Amino acid sequence: MEPFVTDVLTHTETAPAPTTESAGHAIVRTLEEHGIPRAYVVPGESYLEVLDGLHASSIETIVTRQEGGAAYMAEAEGKLTDLPGIVMVTRGPGAANALVGIHTAWQDSTPVVLFIGLIPRDHRQREAFQEFDIQGWFEKGAKRVFVLDSPERASEITAEALFAARSGRPGPVVVGLPEDLIRERVDVRAIPPIPVATGGVARSDAHALTEALARAEKPLFVTGGSDWTPESSQLLTGWLERQGIAAAAEWRTEGVVSSDSPSYVGPIGYGRPKPTYDLFAETDLVVFIGTVPGDVLTSYIARQGWHLNNFIVSMDSLMRGRSGAVSHQILSKPAAFVRDLVALDIAPRPDWARWTARMREQQLDFAALPVPGTTGPARMDTLMAHLVPLLDDDALVTLGAGEHTNWAHRYFPVRRYPAMVSAGNGSMGYSVPSAVAASLDFPDRQIITIAGDGEFLMNGQELATARQYGATPLIVVMDNAEYGTIRTHQERFHPDRVSGTQLINPDFAAMSTAFGGWGVRIDDESQVAQGVADAIAATKDGRFALIHLIVEQRVQAY
Structure with missing residues (x-):
C-alpha cells in the first residue's frame, strides 16, 4: 500500500489516486468522461457493480418505475441533446420491457445506449434464471450489440458504444454486462471520446444542388x-428566409424551422389536410435534410406521383427507410450541410418568394386558433385556444401516438429547437416519459405533453418519477373512452361494428394528485379557461400538473 502524500503548501495528507477499479466502475467513469449527465434505470442485481459506481459519480441516476418508461426517457434525451440517452436494466424481463424504446430509437434514428445486466458467465447455456439471447433479441433492431467478455475492455467498449450510437445514421446500441465480470478489477485508464464524422457538401454536391435550384421555380x-x-436550426431558418424558400417539417419533428418563420409552410404526415397535397403537387424540387422520404410521406402524396427531382441529405449511405426514387444524395449531417449550404452562391428568385408566401398563407389559415366554446361538452379545440396564448416562447411539446396528437401538430407553436419530441414509430406510452426527460433536460422551459386516455395509462406510472426528481410538465389527457385511432380505422372498414376499442377510465386528475402533482377534471367548455390557467400556474409553482379533459366519444377529426 502506498503511503499518504503530504501537500507541502497545506500540510494536509491526500490519498494517492487508485490504480485499479472494478469493470463496472470503469463503465461509469467512461460515461462521466464523455459528459453523460444522467442514466435512466430500473435496478437489478445483475449490474449492481455499475449501480455502485453511479453512487458517487457526477451522473444523476433517475430511478424509473418500468423499463419501458426508462427506455422512452433515454430515447427522448437522445433526441433533445447532443449525447446518447443512457438506460440501464436487468436481464430477461427487464430487457424485454426496454425493447419498445429500442424500436423507437431505431426507427427515429435516435442515439441511445442500453446497458443490460446478464447472468454470470458460467451459468450460460443452462436456461438459468432470467437468461436470454441478447444477440437474438436485439441484433436486428440495434446498430451494434456488444457483450463484455473481457473486464479490461469495459471502458473501451463503453466508448465504442457511445460512438456507434452517434455515428452515421444515429441509433440504439446494446451492451451486455455479465454479473460476475463487471466485479473484476482492471487498471484505471482513460479512453477518450471517439470523434464522429459529420460529412458535408462536396464540390460535386454543391454544383448539382446549385444547378437544381437555378432551374427550380x-x-x-x-x-x-x-x-x-439549435445553431443549425437558426442558420437554416435565416438562409431560407433570405432566399424566400419554403420549408416543411417531417411528421412529428416540427421545430427545426420556427412556426413563426415566413418560410414555414407546415408539417407533413398523417392528419394533414389539403395544404400538404398542394405542396407536393406544385413543387418541382424537394430537398430532405436529416431524414429520408419514408412511407408515411410518400404514400401520403401518391396521388401526385413521386418527385424524381429530389436531394436526400443523410449520413446513412444506405438511406434506410426510403421509399421512391432519389436523384442525388449528399452524405452529411444536418449541421454540416447547413454550414456549407449558406456559403453557396445562390441567387434568390422572386417566384420562390411568391410561391412560399401563398403556401404560408394556407398554413396560417390552417393553424389559426379556433374560437373557444363556452358551453357544452369539452373539446380539444377549446383547450388549445386557451392553452396556446399562455405558452412561453420556448415552450416544448412531447407526444405519444394517437389522434390526440393532431391538435398539437395543428396548433402548437414550435419556435425554438428542440420544440417537439415524439415517437415516429407510433409507439404509445411515450408521452409522460418523454415529458419527464424533457423537464429534466430543460428545467427552465415550459414542457407540455398531450396524451390520449389509452396511451396515458401505458406509462402513466412515471408520474412517480416526475415527482421524485422534480420534473414539472403539464400533462393534457384527452379522454374519449376509446382507442380513437383504431376506432377511426374501424369505422372506415367496418362501420357501426365497434369491437375491441372501448375503455372505462379512472379519474386521471385524482391519479395526478395521488402521485404528488396537481390535477383538474374538465368535462364542460365553461371549465376549460380556468382549468388551463390553474394548471399552468401549478407548474410554475414547481409541480407537475394534469388536465383530464373528457370529450365526447366520436371519430375525432379536425
Whole structure:
C-alpha cells in the first residue's frame, strides 16, 4: 500500500489516486468522461457493480418505475441533446420491457445506449434464471450489440458504444454486462471520446444542388430527424428566409424551422389536410435534410406521383427507410450541410418568394386558433385556444401516438429547437416519459405533453418519477373512452361494428394528485379557461400538473 502524500503548501495528507477499479466502475467513469449527465434505470442485481459506481459519480441516476418508461426517457434525451440517452436494466424481463424504446430509437434514428445486466458467465447455456439471447433479441433492431467478455475492455467498449450510437445514421446500441465480470478489477485508464464524422457538401454536391435550384421555380426543403443543433436550426431558418424558400417539417419533428418563420409552410404526415397535397403537387424540387422520404410521406402524396427531382441529405449511405426514387444524395449531417449550404452562391428568385408566401398563407389559415366554446361538452379545440396564448416562447411539446396528437401538430407553436419530441414509430406510452426527460433536460422551459386516455395509462406510472426528481410538465389527457385511432380505422372498414376499442377510465386528475402533482377534471367548455390557467400556474409553482379533459366519444377529426 502506498503511503499518504503530504501537500507541502497545506500540510494536509491526500490519498494517492487508485490504480485499479472494478469493470463496472470503469463503465461509469467512461460515461462521466464523455459528459453523460444522467442514466435512466430500473435496478437489478445483475449490474449492481455499475449501480455502485453511479453512487458517487457526477451522473444523476433517475430511478424509473418500468423499463419501458426508462427506455422512452433515454430515447427522448437522445433526441433533445447532443449525447446518447443512457438506460440501464436487468436481464430477461427487464430487457424485454426496454425493447419498445429500442424500436423507437431505431426507427427515429435516435442515439441511445442500453446497458443490460446478464447472468454470470458460467451459468450460460443452462436456461438459468432470467437468461436470454441478447444477440437474438436485439441484433436486428440495434446498430451494434456488444457483450463484455473481457473486464479490461469495459471502458473501451463503453466508448465504442457511445460512438456507434452517434455515428452515421444515429441509433440504439446494446451492451451486455455479465454479473460476475463487471466485479473484476482492471487498471484505471482513460479512453477518450471517439470523434464522429459529420460529412458535408462536396464540390460535386454543391454544383448539382446549385444547378437544381437555378432551374427550380418552387423549391421545397423538408426537415426531419433529431440530429440537429439549435445553431443549425437558426442558420437554416435565416438562409431560407433570405432566399424566400419554403420549408416543411417531417411528421412529428416540427421545430427545426420556427412556426413563426415566413418560410414555414407546415408539417407533413398523417392528419394533414389539403395544404400538404398542394405542396407536393406544385413543387418541382424537394430537398430532405436529416431524414429520408419514408412511407408515411410518400404514400401520403401518391396521388401526385413521386418527385424524381429530389436531394436526400443523410449520413446513412444506405438511406434506410426510403421509399421512391432519389436523384442525388449528399452524405452529411444536418449541421454540416447547413454550414456549407449558406456559403453557396445562390441567387434568390422572386417566384420562390411568391410561391412560399401563398403556401404560408394556407398554413396560417390552417393553424389559426379556433374560437373557444363556452358551453357544452369539452373539446380539444377549446383547450388549445386557451392553452396556446399562455405558452412561453420556448415552450416544448412531447407526444405519444394517437389522434390526440393532431391538435398539437395543428396548433402548437414550435419556435425554438428542440420544440417537439415524439415517437415516429407510433409507439404509445411515450408521452409522460418523454415529458419527464424533457423537464429534466430543460428545467427552465415550459414542457407540455398531450396524451390520449389509452396511451396515458401505458406509462402513466412515471408520474412517480416526475415527482421524485422534480420534473414539472403539464400533462393534457384527452379522454374519449376509446382507442380513437383504431376506432377511426374501424369505422372506415367496418362501420357501426365497434369491437375491441372501448375503455372505462379512472379519474386521471385524482391519479395526478395521488402521485404528488396537481390535477383538474374538465368535462364542460365553461371549465376549460380556468382549468388551463390553474394548471399552468401549478407548474410554475414547481409541480407537475394534469388536465383530464373528457370529450365526447366520436371519430375525432379536425
